[in-house]
Amino acid sequence: MEHVTEGSWESLPVPLHPRVLGALQELGFPNMTPVQSATIPLFMKNKDVAAEAVTGSGKTLAFVIPVLEILLRREEKLKKSQVGAIVITPTRELAVQIDEVLSHFTKHFPQLSQILWIGGRNPGEDVERFKAQGINTILEFLPKQRRTGLFSATQTQEVENLVRAGLRNPVRISVKEKGVAASSTQKTPSRLENYYMVCKADEKFNQLVHFLRNHKQEKHLVFFSTCACVEYYGKALEALVRGVAILCLHGKMKHRRNRTFLEFRRLQSGILVCTDVMARGIDIPEVNWVMQYDPPSSASAFVHRCGRTARIGHGGSALVFLLPMEESYVSFLALNQKCPLQEMRLQKNTVDCLPKLKAMALADRAVFEKGMKAFVSYVQAYAKHECNLIFRLKDLDFASLARGFALLKMPKMPELRGKQFPDFVPVDVNTDKIPFKDKIREKQRQKLLEQKRDKKTENEGRKKFIKNKAWSKQKAKKEKKKKMTEKRKREEGSDIEDEDMEELLNDTRLLKKFKKGKITEEEFEKGLLRGGKRTIKTDFRISDLEDAC
Numbered sequence: 001m002e003h004v005t006e007g008s009w010e011s012l013p014v015p016l017h018p019r020v021l022g023a024l025q026e027l028g029f030p031n032m033t034p035v036q037s038a039t040i041p042l043f044m045k046n047k048d049v050a051a052e053a054v055t056g057s058g059k060t061l062a063f064v065i066p067v068l069e070i071l072l073r074r075e076e077k078l079k080k081s082q083v084g085a086i087v088i089t090p091t092r093e094l095a096v097q098i099d100e101v102l103s104h105f106t107k108h109f110p111q112l113s114q115i116l117w118i119g120g121r122n123p124g125e126d127v128e129r130f131k132a133q134g135i136n137t138i139l140e141f142l143p144k145q146r147r148t149g150l151f152s153a154t155q156t157q158e159v160e161n162l163v164r165a166g167l168r169n170p171v172r173i174s175v176k177e178k179g180v181a182a183s184s185t186q187k188t189p190s191r192l193e194n195y196y197m198v199c200k201a202d203e204k205f206n207q208l209v210h211f212l213r214n215h216k217q218e219k220h221l222v223f224f225s226t227c228a229c230v231e232y233y234g235k236a237l238e239a240l241v242r243g244v245a246i247l248c249l250h251g252k253m254k255h256r257r258n259r260t261f262l263e264f265r266r267l268q269s270g271i272l273v274c275t276d277v278m279a280r281g282i283d284i285p286e287v288n289w290v291m292q293y294d295p296p297s298s299a300s301a302f303v304h305r306c307g308r309t310a311r312i313g314h315g316g317s318a319l320v321f322l323l324p325m326e327e328s329y330v331s332f333l334a335l336n337q338k339c340p341l342q343e344m345r346l347q348k349n350t351v352d353c354l355p356k357l358k359a360m361a362l363a364d365r366a367v368f369e370k371g372m373k374a375f376v377s378y379v380q381a382y383a384k385h386e387c388n389l390i391f392r393l394k395d396l397d398f399a400s401l402a403r404g405f406a407l408l409k410m411p412k413m414p415e416l417r418g419k420q421f422p423d424f425v426p427v428d429v430n431t432d433k434i435p436f437k438d439k440i441r442e443k444q445r446q447k448l449l450e451q452k453r454d455k456k457t458e459n460e461g462r463k464k465f466i467k468n469k470a471w472s473k474q475k476a477k478k479e480k481k482k483k484m485t486e487k488r489k490r491e492e493g494s495d496i497e498d499e500d501m502e503e504l505l506n507d508t509r510l511l512k513k514f515k516k517g518k519i520t521e522e523e524f525e526k527g528l529l530r531g532g533k534r535t536i537k538t539d540f541r542i543s544d545l546e547d548a549c
């Protein structure tokens with residue numbers, strides 16, 4: 001570990017509490033990492049800190065330890081109902097992880113209690129536990145005078161501008177890995193072997209299966225762009241890559257999400273098929289390969305995804321699949337994120353698994369529907385890609401894409417309206433007749449179909465009447481239909497919540513205006529505040545405002 005750490009904890013200018021030192025000893029960490037040795041003294045001098053340090057470099061302890069030390073040193077003790085510190089994270093999994101790290105320390109200090117607030121659990125129970133601790137609201141107890149830290153692996157100038165809304169005269173530091181030249185601006189860990197593979201849409205899945213079949217003894221993350229793609233390809237991989245544990249995790253999962261995360265952490269080898277909910281901060285030291293089946297929606301998310309491997313001095317590899325039309329993303333990443341990639345050639349002698357996937361869809365409506373939904377969600381996410389100069393919807397080869405999704409037919413969606421696909425051959429089967437393998441589901445479907453048929457006959461009789469229906473009623477019906485379509489689109493869309501995306505776009509727009517000098521700094525900051533939730537950057541992590549490209 002010598003190559004990634006520097007200086008013992010005892011060498012800090014302000015000595016740590018003996019029980020904090022004891023807890024560090026239990027963890028087997030005799031020395032600090034560079035980001036820890038750089039930031040802890042600043043916090044102890046009551047500075048706000050905005051720190052940039054590569055993924056897996058120990059940023060968690062760089063704020064956990066100062067939080068503890070600051071609270072333990074308070075002259076006026078915390079009252080029973082007082083909140084000492086808040087850590088806000090972009091995902092539940094990261095909150096669970098930080099909660100665990102923190103509890104390793106707080107268990108030695110009975111005067112300090114902590115509480116984990118995440119979604120997906122029983123809110124009633126959360127509230128009860130919160131009430132039991134005597135606290136009504138968090139914000140009410142937040143002092144104006146506070147210490148604030150911001151840690152990220154991808155801290156762009158834009159993020160620093162954003163930081164100004166939450167931090168007061170922060171000290172900005174950028175920590176390099178040990179042994180890496182100070183002049184180096186590379187954003188990914190030096191031990192990361194970072195590859196890309198240029199591959200047609202209808203070859204991608206076979207390449208992935210081939211790769212995973214040859215790396216069964218290891219632990220991998222496979223990223224997809226949407227929840228629906230995780231659902232579909234996760235099932236497909238389960239059927240096609242045997243003898244290895246395959247788990248799925250995405251933002252729309254409710255109850256299983258936490259269990260899946262903890263289960264994957266415990267595995268010796270296995271594959272986690274996931275969306276960007278696993279991209280940031282997650283610390284699973286044994287991950288060998290990070291595979292990006294679809295490129296992420298932003299360049300800095302690329303760095304975060306890759307950072308799930310090659311952590312704290314370990315080796316690791318990452319591979320992103322790119323369509324031929326997307327190859328310029330390699331140069332973009334090299335420039336924008338200082339992240340050089342090496343080419344990996346297509347693997348030879350791959351087996352064509354797509355016919356098997358088609359057969360699965362023909363045998364089970366659940367697979368057929370998942371495939372259609374995944375395709376639609378992929379296209380919709382693609383259309384929203386932040387880097388739309390490279391990821392151009394209009395240049396997508398939809399036929400090859402549909403073959404790569406092993407679709408039985410082309411879905412009906414606005415993006416495909418009026419287009420012809422001579423290179424895609426739909427199956428010669430009435431897909432309405434494909435049954436669900438699950439007997440109960442199929443019975444329900446048949447019942448619904450019957451009801452629909454009855455209604456259709458009934459409506460035909462009433463057609464004339466409907467034509468003469470009051471205009472206001474027809475309008476209300478149209479409104480309802482529009483709302484339902486919007487809801488469906490939202491559900492099928494990418495993993496990024498619409499609201500978050502809206503906010504992100506708004507912030508990006510503001511930044512552009514600010515950079516072009518169209519608005520003043522004051523107007524820029526006001527705009528961010530008006531934008532809403534981002535103003536709660538009184539925490540130790542924020543999700544980044546990504547670079548627009």
Ligand SMILES: Nc1ncnc2c1ncn2[C@@H]1O[C@H](COP(=O)(O)OP(=O)(O)OP(=O)(O)O)[C@@H](O)[C@H]1O
Pocket residue numbers: 001005028029030031032033036053054055056057058059060061152153280281282283285307308311312
């Ligand atoms: N001083 C230390 N000595 C040895 N290992 C450490 C030390 N501090 C942290 N670690 C270990 O390093 C790993 C990475 O730490 P951490 O998750 O805090 O990284 P990070 O910089 O926050 O990463 P990310 O940018 O991905 O969120 C963890 O497994 C942690 O236990």
